[in-house]
Amino acid sequence: MSDRIFGGIGLVLALIYAWQAAIIQESFLTDTVGPKMFPFIIAAMMGLSSIYFLLKPDPEPHWPHAGRLAEIGLAALVLAAYAELLPVAGFLISTAIAATYLTWRLGSKIIESLIIGVGTSVGIYVIFRLVLGLSLARGPFGF
Numbered sequence: 001m002s003d004r005i006f007g008g009i010g011l012v013l014a015l016i017y018a019w020q021a022a023i024i025q026e027s028f029l030t031d032t033v034g035p036k037m038f039p040f041i042i043a044a045m046m047g048l049s050s051i052y053f054l055l056k057p058d059p060e061p062h063w064p065h066a067g068r069l070a071e072i073g074l075a076a077l078v079l080a081a082y083a084e085l086l087p088v089a090g091f092l093i094s095t096a097i098a099a100t101y102l103t104w105r106l107g108s109k110i111i112e113s114l115i116i117g118v119g120t121s122v123g124i125y126v127i128f129r130l131v132l133g134l135s136l137a138r139g140p141f142g143f
Contacts, residue, residue, distance in 0.1 A: 002061060007053030014047035075105060090139020091129075096121035 021039030064072070082098040089097075100117030104110055128134045 001057075002063075003053045003057030007050045007057070010050030010053065011047055014043045014050055017046065018043035071105060075102060078102065086137045090141070091136040092121050092125055093139050094137070095124065 018040060021036050021043060024036050024039070026035060063069075078098055078101050082094055085094045085097070096117045098117075099120040100113045103116045104113035108116060125136065129136050
């Protein structure tokens with residue numbers, strides 16, 4: 001039953017997405033495809049996938065216990081907090097905190113998680129900012 005609920009919600013979201021794509025204002029300086037085509041493709045793929053879930057659901061899945069669901073919810077809250085903290089604390093600090101927490105919850109010891117979190121943050125910063133020259137959120141220390 002959960003696949004059918006998921007498929008129904010997905011189909012409604014796909015229809016809303018297509019409706020919103022249809023009301024995009026196009027300027028006269030667009031290419032032949034226009035800005036509406038990509039959202040229509042996403043809506044079509046989402047709609048087809050949702051119809052598949054409605055017509056051919058899997059057997060009833062084994063859902064995690066309440067404690068595990070709470071842990072998944074907390075991980076989602078950490079990612080939302082990461083998005084809010086990013087402009088304030090900067091990329092390095094925010095990413096180190098989020099990566100440390102998530103690797104700890106995935107089973108690493110706290111010291112290992114701290115090393116992995118800081119290493120991930122610094123490694124991504126070096127690749128994206130110093131090697132590729134991309135702009136990342138600057139923190140209170142200016143980097």
